[in-house]
Amino acid sequence: QVQLVESGGGLVQAGGSLTLSCAASGSTWMIDRIGWHRQAPGMQRELVATITSDVSTDYADSVKGRFTISRDNAKNTVYLQMNSMKPEDTAVYYCKGDSTRYSLRAYWGQGTQVTVSS
Secondary structure (H helix, E strand, C coil): EEEEECCCCEEECCCCCCCEEEEEECCCCHHEEEEEEEECEEEEEEEEEEEEECCCCEEECCCCEEEEEEEEEHEEECCCCCCCCHHCCCEEEEEEEEEECCCCCCCEEECCCEEEEE
8 A cells, every 4th residue: 555645735826836745655666656636626636747766757738847746765755846836726736646567556645735826
């Protein structure tokens, strides 16, 4: 099993910055891709950014150039640095870990609220 715990959410003004953290524990060796998804009220959950075990990254078009995903393997932690934030970035942000070669499961964190005021 893998446990994911997000932190760092909060309220920020438009144009501001925020950094989210996702701490992984348990059988983290199973995870070969980890990233962030978000869900705004009344909307479907959408992918924000992912990073693989070989540090390959992928971003949603809406956040390219503004958000940066990174990982610290020694701390089993993934970060999402969010800059130039917009009100449309307001959502609950979830950390998701994929095990595509071992358990074939997806693991989710509980989510952290991010609110961007205009």
